[in-house]
Amino acid sequence: MKRRVGVFVCECGTNIASVVDTEKVAAAAKNMPGVIFATNYKYMCSDPGQELIKNAIKEHGLQQVVVASCSPRMHEKTFRKAVEDGGLNPYMFEMANIREQNSWVHKDREEATQKAEDLVRMAVSKVLKHKPLKIATIPITKRALVIGGGIAGMQTALDIAEAGHKVLLVEKEASIGGKMSQIDKTFPTMDCAA
Numbered sequence: 001m002k003r004r005v006g007v008f009v010c011e012c013g014t015n016i017a018s019v020v021d022t023e024k025v026a027a028a029a030k031n032m033p034g035v036i037f038a039t040n041y042k043y044m045c046s047d048p049g050q051e052l053i054k055n056a057i058k059e060h061g062l063q064q065v066v067v068a069s070c071s072p073r074m075h076e077k078t079f080r081k082a083v084e085d086g087g088l089n090p091y092m093f094e095m096a097n098i099r100e101q102n103s104w105v106h107k108d109r110e111e112a113t114q115k116a117e118d119l120v121r122m123a124v125s126k127v128l129k130h131k132p133l134k135i136a137t138i139p140i141t142k143r144a145l146v147i148g149g150g151i152a153g154m155q156t157a158l159d160i161a162e163a164g165h166k167v168l169l170v171e172k173e174a175s176i177g178g179k180m181s182q183i184d185k186t187f188p189t190m191d192c193a194a
Ligand code: SF4
Pocket: 010, 011, 012, 013, 015, 016, 042, 043, 044, 045, 046, 069, 070, 071, 074, 075, 099
């Protein structure tokens, strides 16, 4: 796989840009090994932001993409889709979290910018090790085996059964209940344990 990384640094309005010098991060990214294109943009998850990524993939023949923005929980799927629409395997993508892990928790602009550069450098190193992946669908038998009939095992078996699946509960002793069945009463309600 060729090393042609594109780095996209998001400003998130002022969410990131008020603490991190995104222009400086993009400039630093241009000198990182494997990076052939880097830029910053106000809202990378917006339609124009995603278009920027798709166009850059085509224009610069990118093979890997790094977006430095928010948490992957927020927009990993968005950017994987943009990368795929740009013509790459969606897993040739990595996200650096320079918002929740940086601009939202730091005040010093210089140090936060340095940290953002480090996070981007790590994401670039990681994405260079990525391999294209395919989503596989595997048929499964929706039955469960729960081993151990103590409180946790019993509750697990009940939860699975209530979700509509067959479940087998296996217990090595003569009766279920585990340690709980050996206790007389339980604090604080003093209910009978059995
Ligand atoms: S990608 Fe994340 S950090 Fe960037 S504008 Fe969207 S929400 Fe904000």
